[in-house]
Amino acid sequence: MKYQLNLRMLILILFILLLVEFCFSHPHHMEFWWQKMKGFFIPFSLVISIAMMFGAKTLGRWFLYKKPDYYDKD
Amino acid sequence: MLVPIHPALFFFVAALLAAVLPSRFRRAVQLAVPILAFIFLRNLIQVPQANLFFLGFTFRLVYIDQLSLLFSYTFLVFGFLANLYALHSEKKEIHIASNLYVGSSIGAILAGDLITLFIFWEIMALTSAVLIWNRQRSSSLGALFRYLLVHLTGGLFFFMGILLRLQENNSLMISGMGLDLAGWMFFIGFCVNAAVPPVHAWMADAYPEGTPSGSVYLSCFTSKVAVYVFARVFLGEDLLIYLGAIAAVYGVIYALMENDIRRLLSYHIICQVGYMLIGIGIGGHLGLNAGVGHAIGNILFKGLLFMATGAMIHMTGYSKLSDLGGLAKKSTWLVIFYMVGALAISGAPLLNGYVTKTLLVQAAGQAHYGWLELVMLAVAIGTFMSIALKLAYFAFWTRKTPPSLKQPIASNMYLAMGLTSALCILLGVYPKLLFDLLPYPHHYHVFDITHVLQTFELLIGTLVGFMLIRKYLHTKDVISLDTDWLYRKGASFFIKRICNPTRQLQENIQDRWTQSISNTYGNLMTFFRHQIITTVGWPLLIMSSASLVIGLIIIWTI
Numbered sequence: 001m002k003y004q005l006n007l008r009m010l011i012l013i014l015f016i017l018l019l020v021e022f023c024f025s026h027p028h029h030m031e032f033w034w035q036k037m038k039g040f041f042i043p044f045s046l047v048i049s050i051a052m053m054f055g056a057k058t059l060g061r062w063f064l065y066k067k068p069d070y071y072d073k074d
Numbered sequence: 075m076l077v078p079i080h081p082a083l084f085f086f087v088a089a090l091l092a093a094v095l096p097s098r099f100r101r102a103v104q105l106a107v108p109i110l111a112f113i114f115l116r117n118l119i120q121v122p123q124a125n126l127f128f129l130g131f132t133f134r135l136v137y138i139d140q141l142s143l144l145f146s147y148t149f150l151v152f153g154f155l156a157n158l159y160a161l162h163s164e165k166k167e168i169h170i171a172s173n174l175y176v177g178s179s180i181g182a183i184l185a186g187d188l189i190t191l192f193i194f195w196e197i198m199a200l201t202s203a204v205l206i207w208n209r210q211r212s213s214s215l216g217a218l219f220r221y222l223l224v225h226l227t228g229g230l231f232f233f234m235g236i237l238l239r240l241q242e243n244n245s246l247m248i249s250g251m252g253l254d255l256a257g258w259m260f261f262i263g264f265c266v267n268a269a270v271p272p273v274h275a276w277m278a279d280a281y282p283e284g285t286p287s288g289s290v291y292l293s294c295f296t297s298k299v300a301v302y303v304f305a306r307v308f309l310g311e312d313l314l315i316y317l318g319a320i321a322a323v324y325g326v327i328y329a330l331m332e333n334d335i336r337r338l339l340s341y342h343i344i345c346q347v348g349y350m351l352i353g354i355g356i357g358g359h360l361g362l363n364a365g366v367g368h369a370i371g372n373i374l375f376k377g378l379l380f381m382a383t384g385a386m387i388h389m390t391g392y393s394k395l396s397d398l399g400g401l402a403k404k405s406t407w408l409v410i411f412y413m414v415g416a417l418a419i420s421g422a423p424l425l426n427g428y429v430t431k432t433l434l435v436q437a438a439g440q441a442h443y444g445w446l447e448l449v450m451l452a453v454a455i456g457t458f459m460s461i462a463l464k465l466a467y468f469a470f471w472t473r474k475t476p477p478s479l480k481q482p483i484a485s486n487m488y489l490a491m492g493l494t495s496a497l498c499i500l501l502g503v504y505p506k507l508l509f510d511l512l513p514y515p516h517h518y519h520v521f522d523i524t525h526v527l528q529t530f531e532l533l534i535g536t537l538v539g540f541m542l543i544r545k546y547l548h549t550k551d552v553i554s555l556d557t558d559w560l561y562r563k564g565a566s567f568f569i570k571r572i573c574n575p576t577r578q579l580q581e582n583i584q585d586r587w588t589q590s591i592s593n594t595y596g597n598l599m600t601f602f603r604h605q606i607i608t609t610v611g612w613p614l615l616i617m618s619s620a621s622l623v624i625g626l627i628i629i630w631t632i
Contacts, residue, residue: 003541010538017531025524031439032447041451041528045535048455050543056330057546064331065552071562 014042078121080136080184081111081146082194085153085177092169100169101161107173108154111180115146123186131246134186141366141513145183145302148370149176151497152294152377159381159490160287171204172291179295183302187246188236191303195232195267199225202296205288206280214283220558221280224273228266235259248306253313260307268300269344270317270351271324275558277343278328282336282393286384289336293380294373297343301350301369305513310357318355319449321348326456330464331554333394335383338465339376342419345453346372352450353434356441359514364433367512371418371426371501378415378494379461382408385487386469391480395465395549399473405483409470411491416466418498420458422533423526426501429508432520455536463540468549 018039025038034040088107092100124136153176160168175198182194199222207218238256239245251257262273269277281292308314325345332338346368353365385408386401387393402409418425421432431454438446501508509517 007538007541010534010541014531014534014538017527017534021524021527021531025527031442032444034448039531041531042535044451045455045532046539048452049459049536049539052327052452052456053330053459053539053543053547056327059327060331060552060554064554064556065550066555068551068553070553070555 018042076114076117078118078124079114080124080181081115081118081150082177082181082184084111084114085173085180089170089173089177092166092173097164100166104157104161104169104173105154108150108157108176111153112147112150115143115150119143125186131189132187133190133246135190136184137186137248138184139513140511140515141302141305142183144366144370144511144513145298146180147511148373149180149183149295149298152373153180155377155490155494156287156290156294158493159290159384159487161486162484163285163287165208165285167204167208168285168287171201171208172288174201175205175291175295179299182299186248188239188248189246191248192229192232192236195299196229198296198299199229202292205292206284208288209283209285211283217280217283220561221276223561224266224276228263228273230263231259231266232263235263248303250309251307253311257308261313264300264303264307265317268297268304268347268351270321270347271344272557274321274324274344275556278337278340278556279558281340281343282334286388290377290380290384293339293343294377297347298369298373301347301354301365304351305354305362305366309354309362311355314351314355315443315446316355318348318351318353319446321345321351322453323348323449326453326460328554328556329460330456332460333396333549333552335386335393335395335398335465335469336380338395338460339379339383342379342457342461343372343376345457346376346419348453349431349434349450352446353437356437356443358437358441359516360433360440361437363509363512363514363516363518364430364437367433367508368430370508370511371430371498374494374498374501375415375418375425375427378411378491378498379419381487381491381494382412382415383465385483385491388481388487389479389483390477392477394551395468396551397477398469400471400476402470404476404479407488408483408491409466411488411495412466412470413462414495414498416458416462418502420462420533421454421529423521423529424499424502426498426505426508428502428529429505429520432525433518436518451532455532458533458536459540463537464547467540467544 021038030036034044084107088103091103095103118136119138121136123134123138126133126135156172156176160172163169178194178197178201182191182198185191185194203218203222203225206221207214235256235258236246238259239251242254242256251260253261266273266276277297281289284292304314322345325341325343325348329338329341329345332341350365350369350372353361353363353368355361356364383393385405386398389404389408390398390401392398414425418427421427431450435447435450438444438450505520506517509515
């Protein structure tokens with residue numbers, strides 16, 4: 001219940017941030033397309049954070065994780 | 075005006091004093107030395123060069139410009155904070171080694187020629203090894219040997235670079251150079267100390283093995299001295315951009331996998347050094363300022379994180395996330411200080427990490443490296459995820475009952491963490507203090523509303539992502555393999571499959587030779603005894619030997 005509430009609150013904050021960006025942000029010196037796209041960093045951070053975490057865990061499980069005594073074993 | 079004294083000398087004297095003074099006086103010396111060195115460094119600005127003539131070479135023991143001054147100031151400030159943090163420690167060895175380590179780091183920063191730099195560089199390697207060994211566990215000893223092996227190899231490359239440079243143009247100057255043969259030697263030597271992949275694994279191997287106080291020192295000097303020499307020698311070298319990007323991504327991926335809290339932070343040093351190298355590789359005023367500024371910021375927030383995790387280990391005796399949890403109930407201040415460091419490294423606004431990361435993003439944008447900007451933002455997400463969310467969540471909040479307390483956190487540790495946090499906030503709120511000290515002082519506009527909003531979107535978006543998948547993030551008691559596998563398992567393979575059979579072969583050959591020589595000798599002796607002595611007798615033998623000697627003397631005289 002508390003978890004759901006926190007999550008909803010965070011999503012609400014993201015909406016407020018997006019709204020503020022639409023109203024008050026007038027960026028200049030835009031070099032790249034993603035800088036011109038308002039709210040780009042919300043989906044970007046969501047996708048990257050989930051992908052990175054799963055990617056790292058998968059890499060670990062498939063190849064890199066070993067028991068703590070791995071180097072002590074002969 | 076005070077007598078000009080090299081600031082490193084104060085630390086070397088303090089190391090001697092630490093060995094002989096009782097603990098109360100030793101503590102006073104530990105706090106006074108960085109302050110004294112700071113005063114004398116200010117005084118030394120008026121003597122920007124101090125030369126020593128020896129063996130036909132000019133050695134510049136002191137070379138002061140804006141870059142070396144900025145690093146020296148930061149090292150002294152952090153040296154004071156680290157000394158304050160370690161003040162409760164009764165182990166003399168830590169104080170002796172830390173003084174030598176900080177002193178040699180400052181010596182390396184102020185060095186104006188390659189030989190002086192090399193000497194301090196090697197003292198740093200040896201004294202930091204003592205800090206690793208000080209925990210005196212069997213794993214520490216193994217890590218110490220591997221650390222020395224890697225660093226002495228790096229030092230060898232550095233030394234070969236010096237010899238080649240001397241052969242080419244008889245110069246010992248530390249100045250910009252390209253990637254010719256000598257340049258490559260230097261480059262590899264510096265990469266080892268900066269922990270750039272693939273020669274980075276020593277860091278995650280050795281730093282977690284130090285004592286909590288020892289690791290605080292270790293986290294801040296070796297890699298930053300390497301970043302400093304990169305800035306001096308390879309400014310604007312494109313290769314650094316690509317290596318920096320690889321280091322940043324590599325470090326953050328491994329940090330996400332890690333279970334040991336100090337190994338996790340060590341991977342983040344690799345990651346953050348990547349950011350610094352990107353700035354130096356981009357070059358120009360903005361690139362250099364951004365890379366160097368990030369190094370300065372990193373010394374503070376990474377030091378703070380090592381202090382906080384050291385306090386966790388000091389308090390509980392555990393260093394793995396799978397063993398920790400619920401520590402928020404034990405110390406609220408620890409949570410606050412840790413979160414200041416974690417948010418600073420994640421680039422949250424009003425903290426110093428935000429300022430320097432903004433400069434780095436601006437530098438990448440200005441140099442038209444779009445992909446690099448996206449990589450840096452993705453790495454910032456991974457950093458926030460691993461340090462501010464994963465580590466904090468599993469250490470402070472997961473368990474309802476925290477592990478039992480081994481000992482409370484000492485007040486000097488709290489004070490050191492508080493002061494370091496205050497500096498992180500001060501430089502974040504009032505970045506002009508940092509901008510004025512950068513190699514090219516300039517007032518950058520970092521609090522642009524669009525950028526602040528985008529940073530918040532990035533951080534809160536990541537937080538939402540973490541909340542969605544946190545169920546799947548259980549920590550397990552595992553280690554992750556890295557490139558050190560090559561010399562840890564590879565060395566044992568080499569010994570088993572190559573050294574042992576070779577030794578056996580050598581022993582076999584040796585045995586056979588010994589046997590056959592002894593047989594021949596035995597046969598000769600038997601022949602001598604039975605055939606000659608029994609046949610001709612002793613008097614004739616002595617006479618013939620004497621005539622042989624006399625004959626030889628005559629031949630020699632002629």
